[in-house]
Amino acid sequence: MLRPDILRKNSIFPIKIPTPFAVGDVFSYLIKDEKNVLVDTGQYTDEAFDCVSSHLNKQGLSIEDIDEIWLTHGHPDHYGQAARLADRAGATVFGHPLERSNFGGNDDAELFEAFFQKHSIPEDHIQNMVDQLDWLQQFQLAIEPEWIQDGELLNSGDLSFEVVHTPGHAPGHVSYISDSGVIFGGDLLLGHISTNALINFDAETDQRNRSLLQYRESLKWIREQGGLVLPGHGEIIEQAASVVDHHLGEHQKRYQKIKQLLRKKPMTLLDLSYHIFANAIKKGALFLVLSEVLGYLDWGIGEGVIEVNESKMEYRATK
Ligand SMILES: [Zn+2]
Numbered sequence: 001m002l003r004p005d006i007l008r009k010n011s012i013f014p015i016k017i018p019t020p021f022a023v024g025d026v027f028s029y030l031i032k033d034e035k036n037v038l039v040d041t042g043q044y045t046d047e048a049f050d051c052v053s054s055h056l057n058k059q060g061l062s063i064e065d066i067d068e069i070w071l072t073h074g075h076p077d078h079y080g081q082a083a084r085l086a087d088r089a090g091a092t093v094f095g096h097p098l099e100r101s102n103f104g105g106n107d108d109a110e111l112f113e114a115f116f117q118k119h120s121i122p123e124d125h126i127q128n129m130v131d132q133l134d135w136l137q138q139f140q141l142a143i144e145p146e147w148i149q150d151g152e153l154l155n156s157g158d159l160s161f162e163v164v165h166t167p168g169h170a171p172g173h174v175s176y177i178s179d180s181g182v183i184f185g186g187d188l189l190l191g192h193i194s195t196n197a198l199i200n201f202d203a204e205t206d207q208r209n210r211s212l213l214q215y216r217e218s219l220k221w222i223r224e225q226g227g228l229v230l231p232g233h234g235e236i237i238e239q240a241a242s243v244v245d246h247h248l249g250e251h252q253k254r255y256q257k258i259k260q261l262l263r264k265k266p267m268t269l270l271d272l273s274y275h276i277f278a279n280a281i282k283k284g285a286l287f288l289v290l291s292e293v294l295g296y297l298d299w300g301i302g303e304g305v306i307e308v309n310e311s312k313m314e315y316r317a318t319k
């Protein structure tokens, strides 16, 4: 069985970076091989820059020695300072093209606003969510990476990693898996918290992705690998299957609960969200809540057990 000491043998070093976000620290990983590769970078702050720099120094390296940066997805804690590091080092940055709008600094604002209005989310709530998005801007520098596709191989020298498209949390989220089963999992699987399948849009069609369903497929993929997951947050995961089973089980429970509620009476996305997560909404997590609830509605519609009345945007259970 793979153990964490494989990291040292293979010269993979975690770099723990403090963030200003609720999620806490984010992990970047240094692969020290023929090339020096960083997997994810931390957000765009001087603190994060100094943190990466001092970790590299401990390995006898400096920012200038970074050859490549492999990004899992375009959230600020994962890619925010990629452009700054790459610029300093002359490094090549890789990422997935369906992450284009995130790497471009969240240029989907209009799609989000149209979506919220269609669902009759009150203006003050919309404004809060727009403000939150604006606040994030200071922690990321837009970048256009070299595009990588599912199934492509990237190597650092001795080590070779396959790019696997694992959408859900973000539309162009990728994981990198070595032939020995070491997986850089980004935000696909975290041990200590359930990660969210966020509302997002396809970069090519502007259609909203059914992100929870995509996310569940990605979770099933990582479950089958039986590898060692190096996540973007929290401890290294040796037993991915049991963590995945826990998350899939929680999804099932909430899905059942939502169907039950909708059997009693039709509800809008916002009604349902308040019914289940009123406290989280009070704490300012409306966007996460809407994302989550919408995921179950997509699921029910896909299974033909939930219907939507398009004129009122009310959902009801048919079975
Ligand atoms: Zn993320």
Ligand SMILES: [Zn+2]
Pocket (backbone or CB within 6 Å): 023, 026, 075, 077, 078, 186, 187, 232, 233
């Ligand atoms: Zn993250």
